[in-house]
Amino acid sequence: MLEDYIRNKQKEKDILLMAHVVMGYPSIEETFELVQTIVEAGVDLMELQIPFSEPIADGPVILQANQAALAGGVRVDDCFRLARKITDAFDIPFLFMTYYNVVFKRGEERFFAETRGAGICGAIVPDIPPEEGESFMAAATANNIDPIFILAPTSSSERINYLARFGRGFFYCVARKGITGAKTDFSSELDEFLARCREATQLPLALGFGVSSKEDVQFLRGKVEIAVVGSQALRLLNTNGTRAVGDFFGKLR
Amino acid sequence: MDKTGYYGIFGGAFIPEILSTTLEQLQLGFQEAKEDPAFWSTYQSLMSTYSCRPTPLTHAENLSRHFGGPQIYLKREDLNHTGAHKLNNVMGQGLLVQRMGKTRVIAETGAGQHGVATATMAAKFGYSCTIYMGEVDVARQRPNVFWMEQLGATVVPVRDGARILKDAINEALRDWSTNMDTTHYVLGTACGPHPYPEMVSYFQSIIGTEVREQILRQSGRAPTRVYACVGGGSNALGVFSGFLDDAEVELVGVEAGGQGLETHKHAARLASEHGSVGVAQGYKTYFLQDDDGQMLETHSVAAGLDYIGVSPILSAYHEEGRIRFEAATDEEVLEATRLVMRKEGIIPALESAHALAGAFREAPEMNADGVVLINLSGRGDKDIFTIADALGDTAWQSFITTKAEEYRA
Numbered sequence: 001m002l003e004d005y006i007r008n009k010q011k012e013k014d015i016l017l018m019a020h021v022v023m024g025y026p027s028i029e030e031t032f033e034l035v036q037t038i039v040e041a042g043v044d045l046m047e048l049q050i051p052f053s054e055p056i057a058d059g060p061v062i063l064q065a066n067q068a069a070l071a072g073g074v075r076v077d078d079c080f081r082l083a084r085k086i087t088d089a090f091d092i093p094f095l096f097m098t099y100y101n102v103v104f105k106r107g108e109e110r111f112f113a114e115t116r117g118a119g120i121c122g123a124i125v126p127d128i129p130p131e132e133g134e135s136f137m138a139a140a141t142a143n144n145i146d147p148i149f150i151l152a153p154t155s156s157s158e159r160i161n162y163l164a165r166f167g168r169g170f171f172y173c174v175a176r177k178g179i180t181g182a183k184t185d186f187s188s189e190l191d192e193f194l195a196r197c198r199e200a201t202q203l204p205l206a207l208g209f210g211v212s213s214k215e216d217v218q219f220l221r222g223k224v225e226i227a228v229v230g231s232q233a234l235r236l237l238n239t240n241g242t243r244a245v246g247d248f249f250g251k252l253r
Numbered sequence: 254m255d256k257t258g259y260y261g262i263f264g265g266a267f268i269p270e271i272l273s274t275t276l277e278q279l280q281l282g283f284q285e286a287k288e289d290p291a292f293w294s295t296y297q298s299l300m301s302t303y304s305c306r307p308t309p310l311t312h313a314e315n316l317s318r319h320f321g322g323p324q325i326y327l328k329r330e331d332l333n334h335t336g337a338h339k340l341n342n343v344m345g346q347g348l349l350v351q352r353m354g355k356t357r358v359i360a361e362t363g364a365g366q367h368g369v370a371t372a373t374m375a376a377k378f379g380y381s382c383t384i385y386m387g388e389v390d391v392a393r394q395r396p397n398v399f400w401m402e403q404l405g406a407t408v409v410p411v412r413d414g415a416r417i418l419k420d421a422i423n424e425a426l427r428d429w430s431t432n433m434d435t436t437h438y439v440l441g442t443a444c445g446p447h448p449y450p451e452m453v454s455y456f457q458s459i460i461g462t463e464v465r466e467q468i469l470r471q472s473g474r475a476p477t478r479v480y481a482c483v484g485g486g487s488n489a490l491g492v493f494s495g496f497l498d499d500a501e502v503e504l505v506g507v508e509a510g511g512q513g514l515e516t517h518k519h520a521a522r523l524a525s526e527h528g529s530v531g532v533a534q535g536y537k538t539y540f541l542q543d544d545d546g547q548m549l550e551t552h553s554v555a556a557g558l559d560y561i562g563v564s565p566i567l568s569a570y571h572e573e574g575r576i577r578f579e580a581a582t583d584e585e586v587l588e589a590t591r592l593v594m595r596k597e598g599i600i601p602a603l604e605s606a607h608a609l610a611g612a613f614r615e616a617p618e619m620n621a622d623g624v625v626l627i628n629l630s631g632r633g634d635k636d637i638f639t640i641a642d643a644l645g646d647t648a649w650q651s652f653i654t655t656k657a658e659e660y661r662a
Contacts, residue, residue, distance in 0.1 A: 053547040054419065054533045056426045057269040063413050076545045100267055101532045105546030127267045127535070152271040154433070159273065177271060178431035 002045075002122050002146045002169030005093055006204045006225055009044055015221045016044040017252060018206055020097065020230035022065040023048050024074030028082050030242070032089075037242050038233075039090045041249035045226065047124060048086065050079045050098035057099075057126040059178075061231045061238075076102060080118050087119030095122035095148065100136070103128075108139040115145050122146040122169050130166045137166060148172050153193040157200070164200035170226065173197055175209045194223055217252050227252075258447020261572055263565030266446035268535045272426070275433040280448045282353045287455065292352075296345055297459070303344070303377065304334035306459065310467040315596040320616040323477060323623035327599070328464045328492060330630045337602060337631030338460060338488045339370040343439060345456030347374040350437045357381045357432065360439040361425045363390055363418035363484075364556035364604070365397025366631060367441030372406035374439075382406040385424040387417040390556060397635060415550055418560050422534050442485025443564035446535030450566050454490040460628065461495025468626055477623035478503040478615070481630065482607035483523075483578070484557050486564030488630035493576065503577065506567060507611035509553030510580030520551035522563045523571045523578040530568075538565045554583035554639065555603035557631075581610035587643045589613050590633065602631035603639060 009016055019038045023031050038046065051066040051074060058066065087094055096115055103111045103125060115123065123145050128136050130149070140147045146169030151160055154177060164171070175190060197205055207220055208228030217227045229252065236244045257280075258264045266276060286292040300306040309332065313325040330338040343360075350358060358380045362368030368384040375382035384401055388410040391398055401408050414420035422445070429438045443453040468476055479496055481489035483506040496502040511519030514527070520541065522528035528539040531546055540562050541549045553559040570576040581589075586603060589610035593599050601609060605628070612627050619625070633640065641649040 053414070054423055056423050056534065057271075057430070059427070060413065067414060070547060099533075101542070101546040104532050105529075105542070105544065126269045127532070129266070129268065129270065129273060132265050132267055150270040152269075152273075154271055154274045156274065163270070174271060177433065178427070 002093055003203060006170060010225060013044070013253070015217060015224070015253060016226045017042070017217070017249065018045040018047065018226050018228045019043045019233060019249060020047040020049065020228065022051055022062060022069055022234070023079045023082050024051060024069035024072060025065040026068065027072060028074065028078055031082060032085060034237065034242050034245065035086050035090065037246035038249055039092060041246045043092065043249055045093050045095065047095050047097040047230070048079070048083055048120070050076060050096060050102050052099040052102055054101075055099060059231060061234050065234055076106065080114050083118040083120055093121045094119070095124055096120050097124040100125050100128040103136065108136050112139045112143040112145050116143040120145065122148050124148045124150075124172060126150055130163065141168065150174060151197050153177070153189065157196050160196055160200045167201060167203055170204040170206050171197060171201060172228070173205050173207045173224065175207055175211070178209070191223070214252055258451065260450070260566045260569035262530070263536075263538050263568040264447060264450060265537050266535060267532050267537065268446050269430065271430050272433065275429070276446060276448070278353070279437075282349060283448050283452050286349055286352055292348070296348055296456070299344055299348070300341065300459065304340055305332045307463040307467070308332050310464060310471055311597070311599075312471065313597050316593070319592075319596055320613065322616045322619045322621055323625045324472060325612070325616065325625045325627065326468060326472060326476070327597075327627050327629045328460065330460060330488065330628060331599070331601065331605070331632035335366070335370045335373050336635065337366050337370070338457060338491060339367045339441060339631070340373070341459055341491065342441065342453050342456045342487060343367070343370040343374045346437065346439045346452070347378050347380075350380065351378060353437065355380075355435055355437045357383070357436040358439050359383045359385065359425050359428050359436055360441060361385050361418065361421035362397075362441065363387070363421070363559060364635070365390065365394040365401070366557060366635065368401050368406070368408070369397050369404070371439050371441075372401040372404035375406060376404050383428065384408045385411055385421040385428070387411050387415070387421050389416040390418065390421070394556065418556075419534065419548060426535070442487040443490050443566060444485045444534065444536060444538070444562055450536070450564055453487050454494065454564070454566060457487050457491030458494040460488070460491035461493065464492060464626065465495035468624065472624045474624055475499055475502055476626040477619065478505055478612070479626045479628070480505045480507060480608040480612040481628040482506075482558060482604050483508050483563060483567065484520075484555075484560055484604060485562070486567045488628055490564060490566055492626070492628040497575070504570075504575065505611060506576050506578045507607045508578060508580045509551075509555060509558035509607060510582040510585070511552040511554070513582055514580060518552040519580060520553045520559050520561075521578075521580040522561070523568065524580040534562060536562070536565055538562050538568045539571075554586060554643065555607065557602070557604040558607065579611050581607045581614070585610040585614070587640070590640065591644070599629070600633040601629055602633045603636045605630040606633070
């Protein structure tokens, strides 16, 4: 399970890295090569995003990759096949990231059965709060998929405590207000927020939204178990190509 | 947060965690306002002194005679300030923003009507204002962009996605996720996460309350049928709210049939077989989407109806069978527009002309002692470019050509 994997990895590394790719961007074949490059650069976990036409939690960089993938004709079936190929080839945990309509349209039970069939171990779906997600969570856990919930600095401690009851694997903490891909000014407010998260849960914490440099990762050492790097890698992919993304991850820690 | 804001299986609040506290505060602020008797009277007084409420109910005698069927009445939301029912919702939310102590408002807009209404409200209340508008819509609705900017708003063209209304909503949600401390999102229709569907239909219920009394007084009876166009659904919910409890009053929502349902170039989520239940933009309802849940492109001659989803409240009434849904094609809509201009001296918005087209299709078959009520949700001046093109008016074309040459000189 994800939590055990993270605990074990922590014995070797003081901070883990989670990468993010949009499946089908720039193409299904290139996604596979990109994943290979990133895994070889030593990341510890990876999000595979199933593209959606209305990705409200994502900023421009990831949004455009979603659109381009869909415009290229990528279907959810293609994503499941690609995921199977990836999990067969590489030995780190992979999670799906997508939006709830993709799950809902396929049917929650079927979606998670196929997710397990593809060798995926967790799911990050930012627009399904626990209040709406009773059957979603049941279908995920019945198939041994960890539903990863998001904790936000804008939420009250009461709300964070409530969310903490539902998470499995780890929690995904957002460093700041806003969407993916903008710059984050990591501050003392972050310490206060992370302290509230620690109080609410024993599970490992991942931190995302704006982690884009070695300095950022250095700053997060000792604060969280996992640093999530998404938009910055995608930006590099767009400007400098796959190899540059590998170099970037290789030098992050 | 409880699992609230459901209408049958529709509605809810499917939102990123970052917005949950903000929506909870909005819900609380709205509930408090609703329970404060002074709030509604402040709202009514604002609408009667700043806009033209109560808007009149017009007996369309010539049209009635033309069809030889029931007596036709038009609720004149086109006579609101800024030219449509949109202002009802916007001014209500403006008062709410005042109560919540925020200083900035943002909004999405398709045709530009809601954007103009929001910019107007922001000017009146002294809020700073940003309007998100799909790049495609910016290009085809320049006059509204001009007015929004003159009213002091910043108009941001949205270049992602299909660059239309739905993409403007996504972009407004992203802005809100970043600036919720100072900013209120003035959603323009009865869609989106709870409490928006409830809140927007609450403010629009002013239409139904007024018209119920007006039609009883003027025609001496409750209407046989009530027609309204349906984009997101706010004007329809507004007018229908006056008659939901009268089982004998038939309620008809008219969606955009575009180039015909069989062409798939339409925006009929409920009246066609192409819509299916999904979750996007924060709520569960019928969407025009593919098997994977990806949203499809929609089409309508009326930009304000050109949208993938529909109010969850309307989806619930659709399932219950309380409201019947029909679609009118672009062609029928232009025909209805022409007829109302000639017969009644009223220029309807192309959106509102869908309700007219739906009613005109059925009126000849109806009993002559019946009464038909049509919500004329907005006026058509804004559509001058579209209507002139559709009518192929050559004098207009040469005017535009001459004007363009003047600018080029």
